[in-house]
Amino acid sequence: MKYKDLIENMTLEEKAYLMSGKNIWQTQEIERLGIRSIFFADGPHGIRKQAAAADKLGLNAGLPATCYPTAATVANSWNTELAEKVGQYLGDEAISHKVNVLLGPGVNMKRNPLCGRNFEYYSEDPYLAGKMAASTIRGIQSRGISACVKHFAANNQEKRRMSIDSVIDERTLREIYLTAFEMAVKEGKTKSIMTSYNRLNGSYTTENMHLMRDILREEWGYEGTVVTDWGGSNDRVAGLLAGNELEMPTSRGETNEEIIEAIRSGTLKEEVLDECVDRLLDLIFTTEETFAKPHLEFHVERHHRVSQKVAEESIVLLKNDDHILPLKFGRKVAVIGDFAQNARYQGAGSSLVNPTILDHTLNCFEESGIVSIGFEPGFERYGKKNEEKIKKACALAEQADVILLYIGLDEDTEAEGLDRQSMRIPQNQIDLLDALYKVNPNIVAILSCGSAVEMPWIHKVKGLLHGYLGGQAGARSILRVLSGDVNPSGKLSETYPLRYEDTPSYRYFPGNEASVEYREGLYIGYRYYDTASVEVLFPFGYGLSYTTFEYSDVQVEKDRVTFTLSNTGKVAGMEVAQLYVGCPSGNIFRPKKELKGFKKVFINAGETKRVTIPFDDKTFRYFNVKTNRWEIEEADYEIMIGASCADIRLKAELFVEGTGAPLPYDKQKLPSYYSGKIDAVPVDEFEGLLGRKVPVSTWDREKPLGYTDTIEQCQYAKGFAGRFAFHAVVFAHWFLRRIGKRSTANLIMMTVYHLPFRGIARMTGGAINMAMVDGMLMMVNGRFWKGLFHLLTETRKKRSSRAWNTLRSER
Missing domain, CATH: 3.40.50.1700 (Glycoside hydrolase family 3 C-terminal domain)
Known part of the structure; x- marks a missing residue:
């Protein structure tokens, strides 16, 4: 540990105290040990540091900051140098606003075009998203602060995002939904990562041991800090065991007590807590160093x-x-x-x-x-x-x-x-x-x-x-x-499909009540359209210019591909040359081609340039579910250079030696995946891919509502209070839209309708605690008067405790 001596001087209470926020946007501080509070701010494409009510959760107006193009826009540049420059300027503004950690970029895949947050995400392709994100992270962190890549992982829809279970097979998870995060960690060297709200294969990501320990910490070697999405903590002790250091926002001490009790009972070893404290301290001290140096206010016009x-x-x-x-x-x-x-x-x-x-x-x-x-x-x-x-x-x-x-x-x-x-x-x-x-x-x-x-x-x-x-x-x-x-x-x-019904996840999005099944597997975006020969309006990688470009003379070596690019038009321009790789052996199901490299080149009219795109560790790999490792299939690979995924200008072949791994699948049992026609995958075939039974996708309406159940589920509550609350929220949403208050109506859906009961405590910064939530659950589950009495009793206790703490601090 880097801060072993400091941690040995901390009490158990102080260590637990550091594990949740001081308020909505800041971490705790321990003055006697010189541990200062650091500030987090939203910022995928600009700093959103609230100008007012910064101690309250909300979407209040931020201090003026440069609003850069969103990630979905920047990705269309295919220019990693430009992405890094954006990161540098974001970093400069963060320092000007005294922000230690910038909450971005977002690298979730565009699994479905209807996801409401797609504008914050780069691409349907993990390689492009990963390269753009790594560049942005390097730019931000070159200024001494931290980026915070999000939302880890498999958060590909907004509907029921705080409770939905994303059911994904291991190979698809690794190749599609984790690759961009892997690149953010290994190439971008991100100092912090934000976990997502959702479950992944049955376990909330904040406490998912396979995701957080096996992959992030052990396989990728990540040593930075993991922070929850705001209000995203479920079981605080389970989160710490998985290596999720920081809970945001504040719980006003409630989860600190849970940590202390877990240490005393032996549920949580103090060494595990010490590791989490050490990683958080590193984030605090390394970003605080930046603010010890003199800095200038950012130049508004230049930015x-x-x-x-x-x-x-x-x-x-x-x-x-x-x-x-x-x-x-x-x-x-x-x-x-x-x-x-x-x-x-x-x-x-x-x-x-x-x-x-x-x-x-x-x-x-x-x-x-x-x-x-x-x-x-x-x-x-x-x-x-x-x-x-x-x-x-x-x-x-x-x-x-x-x-x-x-x-x-x-x-x-x-x-x-x-x-x-x-x-x-x-x-x-x-x-x-x-x-x-x-x-x-x-x-x-x-x-x-x-x-x-x-x-x-x-x-x-x-x-x-x-x-x-x-x-x-x-x-x-x-x-x-x-x-x-x-x-x-x-x-x-x-990709722009002709119609929504053509999209690969059309039948599987946004899932049923409890889960969403990723039955399309690897075949998202162009990987599906290309492999299944589905006509599209505009293919991935497509874009016109006021000039024309000619590709010629391709040469392939074991570690690179080189070709000639000429501007045959009358004006100067930039062309994005794209490298795709395909493996036609048929032994392992794959998309017809996959993006494995790209380069944006400026060329004057009439000029010719020689372009090289190197291969890397991701060019030929696939994830083998039998060996639980990345492997390379020994085969002849197609090397393709194109102006888009549908406009391949040059082709060559390259024999690649394999790693000798056993074939992971029985081809006869996975016909949809071997053909790429996954628009109607039977449940038994998907289970064959998963290697287990598909979980029940509907809510159990006979069980009482609990902490992880949502306000939406109150429509099935045994108690009148629960059903009334549900209908009140639905009416408020309808009424606000009717009178033109669409933003407020949307806010109700985002912060109330899909909110789990535990989120009432997690999202209110400790103003409501879990004991008060217990009272609410009694009320909605049919024990109205007992629940109301419990709620009022716990509210009085909390007020008395707060008044006593205030009096004690004044003395």
Whole structure:
């Protein structure tokens, strides 16, 4: 241990005291030993340090900070150097705001396009997500503070996220859902990791010994700190045994007492607690060193320009019929769409940033050189139909050479805590497009959203530019691409299916009441579409440019692939060259091809460059469930270089020596997985892949409700109080949406509806304790008066205890 001498001078009470927060955002301090409190802040794409009520959990406005493009946007740049630069600037701002630990990046896989938090995640591909995350982490931590990669692990939906059990076979878990975390640990050297709310194969991730001990600590050699998601602690002692050091937010001493009692009873060895204390102390002392040095306030304009640069490289040109873009000089443009007036530039929830500057499209036209003849909103932002707005928009469109139509998803559709209801954009926007198309077919659509959407209307636009969620400078960045000042170089980090029903997890998402089964296995995103030959709208890795690139002369060596890349067009540009590897032997089921490397290259018009993409430890490996190790199959591998996963320009073969491991599967028992056609996997086949029976996926409605049951489950409560509470929450949600308070309605779903009873204590920073929750559970389980008496008694006890502690501290 690094701090053995210091820990030997600590009392048992002090060690337990350190294991939960001081308040919502800070750790505890021990003045007599020089242990200071450190500050955590949300920050995947900007610092959200609350300006007010920082001691209370909530989504209060943060101090002004640069709002960079979200992870889903930055991933489209495929530029790891740019990601590292974003990390450096985030680190600088964190220091300016006196933040020790930045809660990000998020590297969960985009298993399904409806996940409400996809805008915070990089990709459907673990290799791309891992590389971008590792670079961001290196950038953040180069400033002396800590990144906190999240949410570990298999948190791929928001619905019932605090109680759902993710049922995943071991190989899929390792290859798809843990690889990006592995890269964050081994390549990014992250100092802290946040566990997720959900269960994984029956056990909450905070206390999952296989995940936390076998894989994270022993296999990956992780020596940093693990922190719970806010309110995510279930069994505190089990969490410590698994190596989850820090519980956030504060429990006001309640779980400290549980730790002390566990030590005294022998349930928890004090050496285990000492190890946890040692790792937390390392996070505290190494990040606090940074604040002992002089530092400057961050330069607002400079950081804004960096945000703009990132947005420019991340914009994806999806369609450009008749070379409608870039806009030719002097063409009269009608600007239509509410998002042009009020930019949609970030997601919603805990990552909401209060921007230092915010560019709006209508304020940036003069410098862009684009001639705008006027603006009309065209539609109501939150979906309400308005024929008058459509008429006005059409009248303006008739006078224009080109229509710039700004459409997308609103802030309350993509949000933490709830998943999207469909892949469609609101119907009132499609109605507007239909009407505009009749009066002027020269339409360029600018799409603003953080995840994939269906586009049955795409034939009605000549140009389509996807800005994703481009941060505070996104609006200006889009205009620079439209005008031709910037040549678009973004490529999709996720597949766009023709329709939601085509997605591999369509039948399995978001699961039943108690669990979600990952029956599609390895086949998420392009791995499925490619292998099962399912047509898509836009493939993974796709993106157009204002120039053209030619690939030639591929050469493969045992540790690299080299090829020539030429810009055959008339303007300079950047191309993302992608390395895919396939193993056609058929002995072990695999996707047809998998991303194993990439490089973004700037090339002037007419220039040629030689490009090398090295192989690494992940290029040929697969996880063997028989040996419980990463192995390499001896075979001839296809080495493919492409402009997207569907546009392979060069191919070669390479024989690779294997590790001699036994074949892990009986091919006859897993026909769906060997064919890749996993849209309807039978339960017995999935159980064959799992190696065990699938758990019951429905709630046991005969059992009394307990700590891990949710407010949603109160609809089945034996007591009237429980059923009343459920219907009250449902009514409040409906009523708030009805009167237009959509954000508040979403907050109810996020913080109440799917909240386990233990979360009432965990989320309130100790204001409500578990003894009070016991009273609530009695009430909902049919013992109303006994429960009410217990609740009131425990409330009085808590108040008396608090008053006594206050009096004692004053003396």
